[in-house]
Amino acid sequence: MHVVVLLKQVLDPEIPAKAFDIDQGRKAPKVERAPQVLSIFDGNALELALKLREARADVRITALTLGPQQADEALRKALALTCDEAVRVDAEEGALDSHQKARLLAAALRLLEPWDLVLAGRQAADWEAGQVGAMVAEELALPCVPFVSRVEQAAEPLAVRQQLESGYAVVQLGGPAVLTVTNDETNVLRAAKVKDVMAAGRKPLRVLQAGEILADLGESAVEVLSLALPPKPERAEIVEGGSMEEKASALARRLRELGAI
Amino acid sequence: MGGILVVLTLQGGAATPAGLDLLGLAAEIAQVDGGEVTALALGEGGAGAGQGLISRGADAVLYCADPALARHPGEAGMQVLAQAEREVQPDLLLLAADSVGRDLGPRIAARLGAGLVTEATSAALHAGRVEVTRPVFGGKAIARMAATTAQAVITLRPGAGAARAADPSRTGTVRELAVQIAPAANWPTVVRREVEASSGPRLEEATAIVSGGRGVGGPEGFSLLHELAQALGGAVGASRAAVDEGWVPAALQIGQTGKAVAPDLYIAVGISGASQHMVGCARAKTLVAINRDPDALIFDAARLGLVGDYREALPALTRAIRELS
């Protein structure tokens, strides 16, 4: 069974707001010095693939990313977590809309065939659009199961858990499909072992040129009109008191006054 | 601009609040623009719900209750949506940013080659096209975006607050969408659905929520949150960090990628206030933060704050509240 996991290297979403600045020329964040990390839901997707491989012996995992050379970091991390192969589509990812990215990834996936599952994070931690996974499914004319959090049955027929607003569904697959992955307590990405990190540095990365795998990218269908910092909010009213008992009583009284209790 | 196709899922034979927001937004755009609003109602009860959807802003209602929608929500949903799109030929498709719209929106946009903007918190017509506002980069920035194509697809976040009051004098047509769904062998199939078990009130319905984050420090700490929740007759929620730590199940996660809740009172305990968490509780009437860091971001979003260690603050607050009631 061949599983391909789509990964994206993004601006670290945990950097404080103070450290975030906008390049108005590109209508994008200034990223020159900011740390980049593997997008968090992609980490959950990767963990799901690793769990599936533990549950059945025949699983081979390929990590696929789209981006400039910097995105190789995501692939190195995937290899350090013992993914079998790593492929990057070389493209200035920031200039493309989600559909263009999906078309490029679909073209790369066709070259990587045969595979049984494509896993993607439900949304990237930068623009948070949540579009690429489902669009890849559409481009490949494959079914898509969104918000998958775990594998319910690793043997055929494969079944996965799909998170819903108030509960979940168990979904049985009928063949190759794209799954977009959401987080739950079972799919937190594990840490790599030191020896695997060393070995990963020596493994080859395959690079595909965007222009060679897709002749016509078309035009972007979406325009960013403006990108601005949000307005500064008002700070909370902090309850005062000499002791914790006093603070807590003051808080309870204010809640009563506001009609909240 | 031409017509608008609004995609809504019926629950218990009625539109959800997210669906009513979509209709309200569509009616607002159509009012300026003159286009017709068609609601596509998926799920059981469409014939009966039709007039209600018209009173909320639809000019026409197409409904489909094919049982395949429950067994194969994604693939059957796409067939139904594609058929409705062919019939209506809308310039704008509006879906909710929920488990259905986040699935179908990108797929239909890719199929149609239409520009897609997801997770809108507001949208309005400017010079003939719909401009969308939405937070990006975890709320560190606000983007305004628009499709450059003639046809656009937008998903709107629940809680956008665009719903209109019912106007029973409005009239329109209601009919069943004629569509033959032929499930293919490779379609994913829902074999079982589980509704979350919970001892107290469900998070979505709770009037008070005590929510814990990484600052709670471990699963044991959550017992203090449960005690406060019990005193308030409420429920316990959590941040993603607490879920990632394995202290609580994912069903408790509140936020952009967890549940969106709207209690009267939301008490965030040991939660730093990342915007991805805050969008899930922004509709709380009164937001309280308990955090030991006086500079924590959460005090930007909260109405009331208590600076201190929650391990002392919660028992004291639970007592104080019990005394008041």
Ligand SMILES: Cc1cc2nc3c(=O)[nH]c(=O)nc-3n(C[C@H](O)[C@H](O)[C@H](O)COP(=O)(O)OP(=O)(O)OC[C@H]3O[C@@H](n4cnc5c(N)ncnc54)[C@H](O)[C@@H]3O)c2cc1C
């Ligand atoms: C695309 C995307 C989607 C996301 N979706 C969600 C989502 O749906 N929901 C969500 O919650 N997060 C989500 N996140 C994660 C989010 O960015 C934050 O990482 C997360 O909310 C942080 O959780 P936290 O506040 O509990 O932890 P931290 O940020 O670690 O904050 C812990 C807080 O506890 C305080 N504290 C520590 N000890 C004590 C004590 N003894 N007493 C009182 N206070 C104490 C600290 O001062 C600190 O403020 C998402 C992130 C991304 C990138």
